[in-house]
Amino acid sequence: MISNIAELIADRIGTMPASERRAAQTLIANYPMIGLKTVAEFSAAAGVSSPTILRFVSRLGFQNYPEFQSSLQDELAAQLQSPATRTLNPPSPGGGTVSPxxxxxxxxxxxxxxxxxxxxxxxxxxxxxxxxxxxxxxxxxxxxxxxxxxxxxxxxxxxxxxxxxxxxxxxxxxxxxxxxxxxxxxxxxxxxxxxxxxxxxxxxxxxxxxxxxxxxxxxxxxxxxxxxxxxxxxxxxxxxxxxxxxxxxxxxxxxxxxxxxxxxxxxxxxxxxxx
Amino acid sequence: MISNIAELIADRIGTMPASERRAAQTLIANYPMIGLKTVAEFSAAAGVSSPTILRFVSRLGFQNYPEFQSSLQDELAAQLQSPATRTLNPPSPGGGTVSPxxxxxxxxxxxxxxxxxxxxxxxxxxxxxxxxxxxxxxxxxxxxxxxxxxxxxxxxxxxxxxxxxxxxxxxxxxxxxxxxxxxxxxxxxxxxxxxxxxxxxxxxxxxxxxxxxxxxxxxxxxxxxxxxxxxxxxxxxxxxxxxxxxxxxxxxxxxxxxxxxxxxxxxxxxxxxxx
DNA sequence: CAAAATACGTAACATACGGTACAGCGCTCC
DNA sequence: GGAGCGCTGTACCGTATGTTACGTATTTTG
The missing domain is CATH 3.40.50.10490 (Glucose-6-phosphate isomerase like protein; domain 1)
Structure with missing residues (x-):
């Protein structure tokens, strides 16, 4: 089950042409902030052209760039909601009604x-x-x-x-x-x-x-x-x-x-x- | 010393007119995600008009909305880098009433x-x-x-x-x-x-x-x-x-x-x- | 090696977005 | 009670942004 965009990219990066792969790599390297910037900035950072970025997000299954950005934002919001503890503390194996x-x-x-x-x-x-x-x-x-x-x-x-x-x-x-x-x-x-x-x-x-x-x-x-x-x-x-x-x-x-x-x-x- | 936008808002919210205060409150309540969306979405969420949002960010000292967004993004990026310094309100050494x-x-x-x-x-x-x-x-x-x-x-x-x-x-x-x-x-x-x-x-x-x-x-x-x-x-x-x-x-x-x-x-x- | 298909960027385009001018309104202070 | 000021939203504008069409380059395949 693929739950976030980073996984999605890792999953598909193999099937991508060279330039799109560079886009993918830059996104992963600066995940997810670069994806929240404009297409122009993203493309510049990746050293490719804007259309390549758009083809890239389209290949990930998004209809357009804003939709891709919203998705990133949602992901980020979910992360911020649950501070460190959620990922650090495994949901207490005892499974009592108390802990959660x-x-x-x-x-x-x-x-x-x-x-x-x-x-x-x-x-x-x-x-x-x-x-x-x-x-x-x-x-x-x-x-x-x-x-x-x-x-x-x-x-x-x-x-x-x-x-x-x-x-x-x-x-x-x-x-x-x-x-x-x-x-x-x-x-x-x-x-x-x-x-x-x-x-x-x-x-x-x-x-x-x-x-x-x-x-x-x-x-x-x-x-x-x-x-x-x-x-x-x-x-x-x-x-x-x-x-x-x-x-x-x-x-x-x-x-x-x-x-x-x-x-x-x-x-x-x-x-x-x-x- | 004011280091992030949330503090900045808390500092100046007292001097703001009613509508801008509503903008400030909605931003704090959904910090910082709402600020990364478009002016239109932000204004809708706060129940005020777009110009009010723009006046709000201007009052915070930003030249324009994109600059404000970049600032939020930088802040977010810094947070993501070091999960340790996650806290918005640093343990206020000055003996804040909150932390203890x-x-x-x-x-x-x-x-x-x-x-x-x-x-x-x-x-x-x-x-x-x-x-x-x-x-x-x-x-x-x-x-x-x-x-x-x-x-x-x-x-x-x-x-x-x-x-x-x-x-x-x-x-x-x-x-x-x-x-x-x-x-x-x-x-x-x-x-x-x-x-x-x-x-x-x-x-x-x-x-x-x-x-x-x-x-x-x-x-x-x-x-x-x-x-x-x-x-x-x-x-x-x-x-x-x-x-x-x-x-x-x-x-x-x-x-x-x-x-x-x-x-x-x-x-x-x-x-x-x-x- | 030739021909075709794919990949990629340039440039033109449409639109949605941020920005601004302005007018109406309520509030405060004479 | 009236004048002035500040706040707020409506309506409009310019532009930066995402998008698309197309031509060239590059790779693939027979």
Whole structure:
């Protein structure tokens, strides 16, 4: 079974005329980057003419050059999705139900944080730590618990943190309390919920700053969001995993806490004395 | 020092107008593949117009789109050369808030699962999949969202799943519905809550099987529990992390789902049709 | 050794792509 | 409330890019 273009070339290079073989060799030598450049560059690098490159990709079975490039890109994307571990760690011979799930989850987290800069998190944390406005949190069918989790922590270290629970009509009415200085944290992964999208839009219209936790395909809410956190969710299970988003949430909670250190500590002590 | 485009974006995303920010977000979410496609495809994916994409890359300091693409390709090529330096966000020596937190969390998970056997998880999953009894879930101050998360999923694939919410008196009254065939899933990490301990004890007296999610120091509820899952919670933050427990929960959800495959699938379809 | 077939590059071509001008709109700031 | 500015998309343009036709060179075969 031939699964990638490199193998395909190795398979057919024997049947190719001299110039096309040179094209094949240059591609293999600079795989796959040279194939993503223009025909002209490719041909120059291989020391052959453009038509030769085109005949070459055509011989590989592609209709045209762009199609060939797309194929290379897909291959590359698949590679980038699964970082080193996938190829390094054989899928744990024990074949338990645990390992694959755990491995995938760990990968998801690494991958999620790879796309997340310190600066971005710091920005969001600063926004959440800004005490001039209120903070609202809400989530979808399966992600609402994440919103609750975050709300539970934030509420300890600062006032004016509200988790929007209950019926849609309930939180819709809260819109009236929201304004420019306020922040709305939304969790929404596939399948995206229309009610949330509508809500986000209305909040956005009121000038509320939206922080969105979503999956890599981006909820439509991204359209209205000031900050978007895209977590990986794919695991070998019937369900998507929110674990990566959960960890991002915890990281943010930690960052906000640090920023509010001084006042937060006082507040926590005060709260303890009340319990 | 900014060494790659992703960082560059993170650095400047704050200064960008809304539409360009959307472009930036979609690029980060699908980094870097989207940037290698045509302007038209990129713009479509981001839901903005082509000129916005061009303004976006121009704002990043590139003369034109092809130059931007070349830059992405170079970056990609460098990555492919040395798999070791794969990381987008280098371990930020400046004491970034991200890395230590993520590393600790990943360690926690590995450590948690190291002490968890396939058999143990399978047993618990079997118990939860047993449809003869009811399943109740509850958590503490910060962990209740985990109970909710688990309940939300389990409730989709089987009947008689109940999350115990609200006041203590509320769930105490539910004790009367609980018996030998029922399962009570409790989340309790430091600082352990007396109310939960009392509740667990009473449930235990009624013969309810308790599945406890706790930290490595074991909540006193472990005394009454049939199954104990001890997750690592230590992270460099003011708070404990529930992430490891979260992942165990997801793993369990997956396992139960697999066990109830047949009936579960039917149920899910039925539920879809109701929505 | 001749004739045919194949391989290869040059040059002309069409189009899809990146780029730009401009107008409408919303927002902010007097 | 009005003027100004900045953002964004539509429509159009020039061109770089992939593609094709064709003629020459090279190899193959009888």
């Amino acid at each position: 799930m755990l491995e995938a989850t760990l990968d998801n987290m690494r991958e999620t944080f790879r796309h997340l800069s310190d600066k971005q998190l710091a920005d969001i944390a600063a926004r959440l730590a800004d005490r001039r406005g209120k903070t609202f949190l809400i989530g979808g069918r399966f992600t609402d618990p994440l919103a609750r989790y975050m709300a539970a922590h934030l509420a300890v270290i600062q006032p004016n943190v509200f988790h929007l629970a209950g019926q849609e009509s309930m939180w819709r009415d809260r819109l009236i309390d929201m304004g420019k200085r306020d922040v709305l944290v939304i969790f929404d992964i596939r399948r995206y919920q229309n009610s949330l999208v509508r809500f986000a839009e209305k909040a956005h219209q009121r000038g509320v700053q939206i922080v969105l936790f979503t999956d890599q395909w981006l909820s439509p809410i991204a359209r209205f969001a000031r900050h978007v956190i895209a977590g990986r969710t794919a695991v070998p299970s019937a369900w998507d995993s929110s674990a990566a988003l959960f960890v991002v949430a915890e990281t943010l909670i930690g960052a906000v806490t640090r920023q509010l250190e001084a006042e937060g500590a006082k507040r926590i002590r005060e709260m303890e004395s009340l319990r | 937190m993520l590393e600790a969390t990943l360690d926690n998970m590995r450590e948690t699962f190291r002490h968890l056997s396939d058999k143990q998880l399978a047993d618990i999953a079997a118990r939860l999949a047993d449809r003869r009894g009811k399943t109740f879930l509850i958590g503490g101050r910060f962990t209740d969202p985990l109970a909710r998360y688990m309940a939300a999923h389990l409730a989709v694939i089987q009947p008689n799943v109940f999350h115990l919410a609200g006041q203590e008196s509320m769930w105490r009254d539910r004790l009367i519905d609980m018996g030998k065939r029922d399962v009570l899933v409790i989340f309790d990490i430091r600082r352990y809550q007396n109310s939960l301990v009392r509740f667990a004890e009473k449930a235990h007296q009624r013969g309810v099987q308790i599945v406890l999610f706790t930290d490595q120091w074991l909540s006193p509820i472990a005394r009454f529990a049939r199954h104990v899952i001890a997750g690592r919670t230590a992270v460099p933050s003011a708070w404990d992390s529930s992430a490891a427990l979260f992942v165990v929960a997801e793993t369990l959800i997956g396992a139960v789902t697999r066990q109830l495959e047949a009936e579960g699938a039917k149920r899910i379809r039925e539920m879809e049709s109701l929505r």
